[in-house]
Amino acid sequence: MGSPFASFYEWIRVVCFHVGGVSQLTLSAFVRILHRPFRFRLWFEQMEQVGVNSLVVALLTASFTGMVMVLQTGVQLARFQSENMTPGIASLALLREIAPVLTSLAIAARVGAAITAEIGTMKVTEQLDALESMGTDPVQYLVVPRLVAAMVMLPLLTILTDLVGILGGCLVGVTKLGITFHYYLDITFQWVKIEDFMSGVLKTVVFGAIIAIIGCYTGFTSKGGAEGVGVATTRSVVASFILILVSDYFLTEILLKVI
């Protein structure tokens, strides 16, 4: 067999192996959410990690994104004397796409990487083996709390980033584009419907699951020492980014039909 075919075959084999592994982990984690023991203490600890500790990163990302969105939109629309549409267009884009996706990417970089590094270190130092040898299910103990935390906290963070993003945009609209505060909010509420807000927030439930599952899976499959954990962490962030962006398109298609 020629080497290009051999390497293509090997690539397909590796991709199938990981798709199978991720699917298996996803299924077993969701099954275990509903089964005892419910480790609520661990759930809340992870919620603090994913949500509370990510608040600053998420809010900074949202506020500056909201600001730059309004600045860019306002300047471009001014060329067509349509700057009065700026609050509506910017807020719609923010709620439907920008805030959920950027918040998820920021959380994937911060939390997904931390999950992989922690579980990967546990793997290479035999802590996972120790856990399993004591009769504790690593999926129940490690994956379920992270999955629940990410699926609950990412939508909550997104609600906050929606709000902060709009306020950041409003600040730029008022100070740089000469739009009044009341007009900005009036136009925003005229253009934005509850469906737009819901569509963005609902997507982040899926993005949260992606971040937690990919973070845990790459941690579980990391090999070697510190170098292996480093490689796994990079893979985790890259894979989460790609999956969030790809799934965003398909989720948008579905949600546009459903909501």
Next chain:
Amino acid sequence: MVGHAESNFLNSAREDPRIRLEDVHIAFGPNRVLRGVNLRIAKGETLVVVGRSGEGKSVLLKHIIALLRPDRGEVWIDDYRMDTLEMSLLTMVRKKVAMIFQGSALFDSMTVEENVAFPYREEKRLPKKEIRERVVENLRRVHLTDPSVLEKKPAELSGGMKKRVGVARALSMEPEIVLWDEPTTGLDPVTADAINDLIQETQEHTGATSVVVTHDMASAFKVGDRMALLHRGRIVYEGTIEETQDTTHPLMRQFIDGTATGPLTEEEEEDLG
């Protein structure tokens, strides 16, 4: 002459083994690590498995507790076939088995107290106060009596202390079988001997069946009832400690004497040649 107790273990291992490995094979890619391991371990005995580094001693140990599954062969604890056991039964059997890992494998996000209390907390049978009392008692058994150690994280402990905490955590499982993975590796001779004493004390305290994997012969002779040599993926020698001390088995003899030339290394040179 073979000691009475050791001879009893030998008979018991043959007739009514607590742990049984039959024709166990495993390969990692092209690397065939175990190539037909047969081993029987009697109730209450301490079997020491020795062998050169990279021979698959830890792999063998992980098969006993089903952390690894063989490509071929069977692993039994009592009447449970570990390599095919369904999850709920496997969890039940695992709770009777404590493994002390080479690097201690303490949970580094937890304090010493939380590590040692972990098996009790997982069981959820005991009140908090009693768990703490048992943790203190188990740490006392491994000669860690300073109360400040309870609040320390594993990263703040020396290698010897980590091993002791690992043993204390194992004691919290109230195990019937204890698996020791290279218990003295990386420790200075004095601490290593203290760990050997600890293995003996644990054995006396729990009456458990023990499997110790090591290449430290001083440790092997001190703690074992019987010894087995793992070489090229198979058990090539088995004997009681007294038999082993005077053995003329060429592979075992070379391993005991620790000489660089002999049948153990000749085969390796042939492979390289």
